[in-house]
Amino acid sequence: MTDLLMAQPWLDLCTAMSVDQREQTRDERREKLAVSSTTDEVGLIELVATGDVRAYRQIVDRHLRGIHAFAYRMLGSRAEAEEVSQETFLRLWEHAGRYVPHAKPSTWIYRIAHNLSIDRLRRRREGSSGVAPDDLPGSERPSGVFHERQLAEAVQQALAALPERQRAAIGLVHYQGLSNAEAAEVLGVGVRALESLLARARRQLRDTLAEHAPAERRVS
Amino acid sequence: MTRGLPLELDRFEQLLDVHGADLERWPEPLRRGARELLASSSDAQQVWTRAERLAALLDAVPDVVPSAELSARIAALPVRRPQGWAAWWPFGNPVAPLFAWGAAAAFGLFIGSGVLPDLDLASDVGSGASIAVQRGAEDSAVGDAASLDAASNDSGSDEADDWSELELALGWGSEWEDEP
Numbered sequence: 001m002t003d004l005l006m007a008q009p010w011l012d013l014c015t016a017m018s019v020d021q022r023e024q025t026r027d028e029r030r031e032k033l034a035v036s037s038t039t040d041e042v043g044l045i046e047l048v049a050t051g052d053v054r055a056y057r058q059i060v061d062r063h064l065r066g067i068h069a070f071a072y073r074m075l076g077s078r079a080e081a082e083e084v085s086q087e088t089f090l091r092l093w094e095h096a097g098r099y100v101p102h103a104k105p106s107t108w109i110y111r112i113a114h115n116l117s118i119d120r121l122r123r124r125r126e127g128s129s130g131v132a133p134d135d136l137p138g139s140e141r142p143s144g145v146f147h148e149r150q151l152a153e154a155v156q157q158a159l160a161a162l163p164e165r166q167r168a169a170i171g172l173v174h175y176q177g178l179s180n181a182e183a184a185e186v187l188g189v190g191v192r193a194l195e196s197l198l199a200r201a202r203r204q205l206r207d208t209l210a211e212h213a214p215a216e217r218r219v220s
Numbered sequence: 221m222t223r224g225l226p227l228e229l230d231r232f233e234q235l236l237d238v239h240g241a242d243l244e245r246w247p248e249p250l251r252r253g254a255r256e257l258l259a260s261s262s263d264a265q266q267v268w269t270r271a272e273r274l275a276a277l278l279d280a281v282p283d284v285v286p287s288a289e290l291s292a293r294i295a296a297l298p299v300r301r302p303q304g305w306a307a308w309w310p311f312g313n314p315v316a317p318l319f320a321w322g323a324a325a326a327f328g329l330f331i332g333s334g335v336l337p338d339l340d341l342a343s344d345v346g347s348g349a350s351i352a353v354q355r356g357a358e359d360s361a362v363g364d365a366a367s368l369d370a371a372s373n374d375s376g377s378d379e380a381d382d383w384s385e386l387e388l389a390l391g392w393g394s395e396w397e398d399e400p
Contacts, residue, residue: 053298060294068286082290089294152281159281174240174278199237206274 041105048096056093063106064089066176067113073171074117076160084120088113103185110178110186114168121164151212158208166201169194227253233267241271 041062047055067088072081091112099108159167165187172183184194227235232254239246243254257264 051298056298057295060291064286064291064294065283068290069284072284078284081284082286085286085290086294086297090297093297148280151277155277155281159278170278174275179245180239195238198240199234202237202240202271202274205278206270209274209277212277 042101045092045096045099045101045105045108048093049099056089056096059092059105059109060089063109066106067109070110070171070176071113071117073159073175074114074164074168075120076156080120084113084116087116104182107178107182107185110172110176110182111188114172114186117168118164154212155209158205161208162201162204165189166197166204169197170201170205173198227257229257229261229263229267232257232264236267236271241268241275 041059044055044059048059064085068081068085071084071088072078075081075084088109092109099105103111159170162170168187169183172178172186173180178186180194180198181191184191187194187197189197227250235246235250235254239250243251246254254264258268
């Protein structure tokens with residue numbers, strides 16, 4: 001149904017290869033979100049509040065990967081992403097009793113991670129921490145696709161150039177698969193404000209990455 | 221099939237910026253309207269393609285995966301940072317020693333109740349007879365009816381009456397009896 005006409009062969013390789021993969025990735029994200037949105041997560045948090053280590057580890061299993069990826073996209077540093085992940089789950093362990101079930105547990109956990117990431121970015125701005133962003137992590141695809149890596153670096157730089165809140169909005173909605181309402185709750189803003197952040201972020205990204213976009217593409 | 225909300229091209233473009241190119245993530249009424257527009261407008265197809273292209277570029281960034289070491293460290297946090305009383309109580313779980321003390325007490329009671337004989341403190345007369353029976357049983361394996369009767373008849377005047385039941389139970393009685 002989709003006819004792709006690419007001007008640049010390397011981009012053709014990257015983009016054409018990822019059409020199916022991207023569909024799969026999106027399905028996985030939706031599935032992951034469906035699992036994590038089950039109501040038993042509230043029960044798990046309540047168990048964690050009573051000191052139940054097994055419940056705590058179940059939550060870690062479900063959310064560590066997402067929290068770590070989100071922190072990495074916010075901070076651009078693997079070391080800092082690890083610290084934020086660890087601090088997030090420590091706070092979950094120590095303050096699970098403060099969880100109020102009007103928010104989804106996953107939203108609450110992302111909010112902790114977001115606040116910690118913002119704190120770190122603020123300290124960076126104040127000059128107390130001069131952490132430089134890492135190189136991109138190694139791709140899980142077969143190595144040797146040099147241009148794919150180049151493209152990924154360009155995207156990472158474009159993301160890093162976004163204002164913090166726009167970057168957080170894209171990170172939560174596009175990469176972590178949260179709904180607009182959930183992402184709004186994480187950021188502590190209304191849904192319309194979140195949608196405005198997303199729209200501005202996508203426009204800026206499109207402008208920044210224009211040179212990397214395929215020259216022509218038709219939908220038939 | 222119900223019709224979706226009719227969309228103008230400009231509105232469609234704005235919605236693509238808000239919800240992205242994956243129409244499955246759009247709110248249901250808007251999704252139907254978007255599909256109808258896409259089916260009928262090549263301009264709409266063009267703006268959708270542009271949005272899809274951006275999504276493809278964003279997906280070109282590989283996921284970062286937490287290391288096994290980080291996962292293990294986070295899983296072990298409850299051990300390093302215990303909750304509640306355990307955070308300020310430096311001697312570990314107090315329930316464990318309580319169980320140990322309880323078990324020791326129960327064992328002591330069991331041993332104590334096994335050493336002590338059945339004590340019948342209800343009547344002094346009866347007690348003399350039962351003690352004599354017990355002593356007789358200790359002295360010879362085969363009981364003698366006559367000696368039993370004698371013991372019963374002599375109760376109250378025999379030296380055995382002066383022995384406390386506890387002394388008998390502990391075996392002091394027989395040693396005392398053996399003395400010249």
